[in-house]
Amino acid sequence: AKTLRLILGDQLNSNHSWYQHKNDNVTYIMLEVMQEQEYVKHHVQKILAFFAAMRNFAHQLTKKGHQVIYLKLNDEDNQQDFEQNLKRIIKKEDFSRFEYQLPDEYRLDEQLKSICHSLTIDTGVADTEHFFTERLDVQNFFGHKKRYLMESFYRHMRNKLHILMQGDDPLGNRWNFDADNRKKYDGKVPLEDAITFDHDVTALKEMVDRMGVKYFGNVDAEHFPWPLSRQEALKSLQYFCHNLLPYFGTYEDAMLQEHISLFHSRLSFAQNVKMISPVEIVTKVLSHYEQNKDTISLAQVEGYIRQVIGWREFMRGVYWAQMPDFESLNFLNHKTEIPHWYWDGNTKMNCLHKCIGQSLDHAWAHHIQRLMVIGNFSMLAGINPDDVDAWYLGVYIDAIQWVEITNTRGMSQFADGGIIGSKPYASSAAYINKMSDYCKHCHYDYKKKVGDRACPFNSLYWNFFERNAEKLLNNPRIGMAYVTLKKMKPEEKALLMEQAEKYLGDLNGL
Ligand code: FAD
Ligand code: SF4
Incomplete structure (x- = not known):
């Protein structure tokens, strides 16, 4: 059968069994589409890296003698989503079979199942031959x-x-x-x-700009x-x-x-x-x-x-x-809007200034920066996990929902109520000072809990446990925090909570 095989942007596995033999009946298709630029606002480096890697991959396949249709974002007949493009090409080229590889994202998995359901030709799905384990x-x-x-x-x-x-x-x-x-x-x-x-990648960036793709973050496209x-x-x-x-x-x-x-x-x-x-x-x-x-x-x-x-x-x-329930979990009922400095790094808290600044400059941060600085602050401040997810899914070059949301909403925000981690990854300034050199250069004092220039992480930490006592008190792994809170003198606790409320009332000003 004359077969069309779809390769998604995160399926650049050249060792896949699909490519082991040349077959004149098979055509591969790769699509740059607006649909994928718009489900979340991405970092510009992420967009450029995906497109450039996809183009390389298509070029390699063609060089090996495979037939490849590659639709660029600015191609005239690009209809900018998977369904319309696939249906048009299947009809135009008279394909009698359509195949794809199992997507790693729930969203695309659903979309491709639905596309197959509405096609009148035979369809088939293959494994990506990438992971050690199967989905389930x-x-x-x-x-x-x-x-x-x-x-x-x-x-x-x-x-x-x-x-x-x-x-x-x-x-x-x-x-x-x-x-x-x-x-x-x-x-x-x-x-x-x-x-x-x-x-x-300047030419690629010009194309992305001409197409009006909305993005954020910085890039040196020449290098x-x-x-x-x-x-x-x-x-x-x-x-x-x-x-x-x-x-x-x-x-x-x-x-x-x-x-x-x-x-x-x-x-x-x-x-x-x-x-x-x-x-x-x-x-x-x-x-x-x-x-x-x-x-x-x-x-x-x-x-x-x-x-x-x-x-x-x-x-x-x-x-x-x-999935899909995971996407809307909000165990701690966090509702605060994300502060505007997540988008420009402009905060006096040096750890966040550096970690967010680095994420905006390089589309990358390492695990502890993501977890114990940005994630930790987001949770202590009670930021809505929808906002936190959108930020992480956009900013990192490696962010694809299956690995972003589990780490962000689950591991770092405890919005899953403990499916992934047995306790929230919450810490005060002591941890950040122990593991980094950020505090030395900060406007705030990591040793101070209250008063002028007290590090926000300190009072927010205690406020977090205090305000979530009903949900966390019985967690055997958090006992110590509640023992300490109980022992705290009422005046001391009141001052800490007052300090936290002050910071929570003006997150944008921190
Ligand atoms: P290294 O530190 O060198 O680790 C080696 C490899 O191990 C990584 O390449 C990665 O494939 C894997 N790995 C390590 N930790 C994890 C983890 N927690 N989950 C899954 N794989 C892991 N990773 C992503 O790939 N995409 C994301 O969108 C993403 N979002 C994250 C969000 C938060 C809040 C947190 C705490 C972590 C997130 N991670 C994510 C995991 C981890 O931070 C990155 O995989 C890592 O920083 C990538 O850099 P590296 O390749 O140098 O990793
Ligand atoms: Fe971050 Fe507080 Fe240290 Fe400043 S003092 S770098 S805000 S932990």
Whole structure:
């Protein structure tokens, strides 16, 4: 049958079985559409990276002799959504079969099912051949449990894939090296530059501008730094193993104002658009470790493997187990509008100024910046999770809903009431000061809870627990906060709450 096969922008897996044989009856189609620019406002680097990587991918497929239809955003006959474009092309070229790969987003999954339903030709769907697990594996693993514990899923994965195992036991007799890891950066080892590339994407940006795509964030289009091809993704992985892996775990939670990525791999974009697979990443990291045990400790490697076979697969599984309900969960009933400085970084709180500024400049921040600075503040301040999700889904180059919403609404905002994390990731200034150098350069005083220049994180932290006592008091993992609140002198508590109310009343002015 004359077949049309759709490749979505995050399905750039050149090792997919689809491409192993050339077939004159098969045509691939890739579409740049306004539909995908408008479901949320994106960072300009995210738009450019997706389009540039898609164009590269199409070019590679054509070079290998496959037939490819590529619709650019500004092509005259582009109808700007998947359904209309597909229907027009199927009719015009007389295709008798339509196939697609399982989308990772619920929204697109529904849309493609509905398109297939309304087509009069045969349709079929293939796996993306990217993840270690299937969509419903996590759901099946936890059954009807209310809480999903990442650690038990992770151990199951280690066993199942036989990664870092010694028979049935974990290598080194420990599943978790967190106690050795997660140090503040102490200058004991030199920092390495992040690997960057140097693409000129000015023509692409001009096209996006001409089309009136609404975006935010900053870009140097003449020197675009992100990996845009499989080859560059492989180079990034190689660079990571040689230069960053030896200290990845040790400093994975550290933050520095003059070095945005420390020892992080920055592979999330390449991985999420599937230019490189988690299987390849894990295989390479493990073999590199095998050959370099004198310079790389097990703790570093375990820390990294946990992110890829643990967190990443886990989040995807939670997504498919919980959508579409997950999208509207708001356990803490947070309703405050997002402060305007999320869009320009203009706040006197130095940690947020730096982390948001960095996100706007680079479309990237590392896990702890996302979780313990921006996410933590958003939750303490009671920002509406819809606003928080829209911001995260727009700003990060790696943000695709399956991995964005689970991390944001679930892990960082506790809006799921504890499906993903057993307690809210709330902290006062002490944690930020311990893990970063932000406080040293701040207008606010991290040691002060009340009064002039008291760090907002401190009073907001206690206000958060106080105002949510009904919902959180019985959580066994938060006991200490309530013990402390109970012991607090009434005058002291009143002052703290007053300070918090003052800040909450003027979030835009912080
Ligand atoms: P590294 O620190 O080098 O980690 C290696 C890899 O592990 C990453 O590339 C990623 O694939 C995986 N990984 C690590 N942590 C997680 C996690 N919590 N969930 C899923 N995969 C993980 N990641 C995204 O890919 N897209 C998002 O939209 C996204 N939004 C986030 C929002 C919040 C509030 C938080 C707390 C985290 C979010 N993350 C997201 C997870 C994590 O912050 C990023 O994957 C990471 O910062 C990407 O940089 P890296 O490749 O250098 O990661
Ligand atoms: Fe952030 Fe408070 Fe530290 Fe300032 S003092 S950098 S606001 S934690």
